Amino acid sequence: MRKGLTQENAPIYEALVRFQKNRVVPFDVPGHKRGRGNPELKELLGEKCVMMDVNSMKPLDNLCHPISVIRDAEELAAEAFHAAHAFLMVGGTTSAIQSMILSVVKRGEKIILPRNVHRSVMGALVLCGAVPVYVNPECDETLGIPLGMRVEAVAEAIRENPDAKAVLVNNPTYYGICSNLPAIVKLAHDAGMLCLADEAHGTHFYFSDRLPISAMDAGADMAAVSMHKSGGSLTQSSLLLIGPAMSEGHVRQIINLTQTTSGSYLLMASLDIARRNLAMRGRQEFERVAALAEYTRREVNSIGGYYAFGEELKNGDSIFDFDVTKLSIHTLDIGLAGIEVYDLLRDEYDIQIEFGDLGNVLAYLSIGDRLREIERLCSALAEIKRIYHGEKKGLMVQEYIPPIVTLSPHEAFYSESESLPIEETNGRICSEFVMCYPPGIPILSPGEQITKPILDYIAYAKEKGCSLTGPEDANTERLNVIKGV
Structure with a gap:
């Protein structure tokens, strides 16, 4: 890392501020020319935003081959996230996950993974031709959700497929459930395999001792981290983290196969600023978020009928740990599917939550949430129960159906x-x-x-x-x- 840099710096943002002061005449892209060519866009986003929507150039570095300010930002991110190196990703965590998988397996090679992975994982397997070896997760029959991978199930998959190249783990699932990642990392490494983590919903794990262990701290070799979810950066910005066993140069080449050559400086600057924010204030902020989530769980459960589940689910294996910042609420006992509660909250109460499935809703809590919005959510849930409560009979529960795989x-x-x-x-x-x-x-x-x-x-x-x-x-x-x- 360049001498004098600390977590208080935001190298990309600082370079953009310096660049603006120089009043450079733009005969390059983007064609809106600092907003002059598209006044409606300038009005929508603001002058400062369009002035910072610039292209790669010597003072601002190049995402495909960073040697100055982007390189500095990556090294600061690596330090903050306990990684050997961090890559700024402007194609979302989908791009990070696909780059991660394409870096470790190729056509015909095996990768061990849970079936309840995000579509980006399956998309990567379509692209590279690797063969999935599924570890079917256990399911909670009451909540109707897939859980984590049991350690013995992973061990069995490794024994039966000693030629597999890697094991992939969700850390955590969308619902906040974590597998025993340290044990799975050890199993993989003892078998000569790499361990990868889809950490799209675990950015905050790196900034709290009371939350589940992060992938890098558990010894995983790679992790895809959605900074825009709980980390506070702009939508579509993420990080790809690697451990010391991985080649930075090789991973960069893989990233450059699919990531844009016109990296958005708005997205990169947001990653830079969000990383600085988390490094400086993340621990106290996520303590507050965890406390807010625990308060909300108590309030929701006091309504009756709903079940906002939490750490009481932990069983030491398929639910090894639980992310207490996740506000997942089971709705079937009030006679409504999760998606129905989701629609009611949005359509009748102007409350947009993250998602509703057949039996649950998830309200995503993070550093931008305040108590007043929590109170509004709890009041709306109480009113929905009072107005729309019905019989549970006839509602489908099971959220996971084990697949019958016939082809890659x-x-x-x-x-x-x-x-x-x-x-x-x-x-x-x-x-x-x-x-x-x-x-x-x-x-x-x-x-x-x-x-x-x-x-x-x-x-x-x-x-x-x-x-x-x-x-x-x-x-x-x-x-x-x-x-x-």
């Missing part, structure tokens, strides 16, 4: 396919993705057999108003299946 995602995605009405696809092999978004965990992935329980689940999700994404048919009335299979 790559092979299935690129196979010749045909489109059929969804009701005629039972028993066929899917060649596309189907998922509720958010959270973006596939119900079906390419190469998996379509079964009656899956079709029932899709129909029920549509009936309840879930947003289904992935299929070529936007209405999910038809599915693409492998021709002749």
Whole structure:
């Protein structure tokens, strides 16, 4: 790291401020020329924002091959997140996850992972041709959600697939549930495998001793971190962290295969400033967020009917730890699916929460939340129960259906396919993705057999108003299946 730099610095932002003072005449892109060519954009975003929407140049470094201010920002991020190196990612955590997987496995090689991964993981397998070895997570039958990976299940997968190159772990899941990451890292390393972490929802783990262990502190080799989720940077900005066993140069080459050559300085500056904010104030801020979440859990549970679950779920294995900042609320006992509560909050109370699935809602709490909004949420939930409370009978509970895998995602995605009405696809092999978004965990992935329980689940999700994404048919009335299979 350059001498004199500390966590109080924000090198990219500081370079942008210096650049603005120079009043450079722009004969480069972007074409709006500091907003002059697009006054509506300037009015929307403000003069300071469009003035900082600039292209790579010598004073501002280059994201594809950083040697000055971007390099400094990456090294400060690595220090803050306990990594050997950190890469600034402007394609979201999807890009970080895909770069992470493409760095460690290639066509025909195996990677061990839970089936309840984000669609970006499956997309990476389509791109590189690696073969997934699924560890089916346990499920909580009451909450209807997938849990973490049991250590013994991972050990069994490693024993049965000693040629696998890596193990991938969610740290945490969307619902805040963590597997025993240190034990899984040790299992992987003892078998000569790498351990990767999808840490999209665990940015804050690096800034609190009362939260679950972070991937880098657990010894993982790579972690994809969504700074824009709980870290406070702009949407679409993330970090990719690596440990000492990984080659920085190789990972950079992989990143550059798919990441834009026109990196947004607004996104990079937001990462820089957010990292500085977390390094300087993160510990006290996330203590406050955790306390706010615990208070909210008590308030929601006092309403009756709802269940805002927390650390009491921990069992030492499939729920090794729990992220207490996550406000996940089970809704079925008031007679409403989670997606129905989600819609009511948005449509009737102007409250936008993160997502609702068939049995739960998730309100995402972070450094920007205040008590007054919490009180408004709790009041709305109480009123929804009073007005819309019904019988639980007939509501689907199960949120996870173990897949029947017949082909690799790559092979299935690129196979010749045909489109059929969804009701005629039972028993066929899917060649596309189907998922509720958010959270973006596939119900079906390419190469998996379509079964009656899956079709029932899709129909029920549509009936309840879930947003289904992935299929070529936007209405999910038809599915693409492998021709002749």
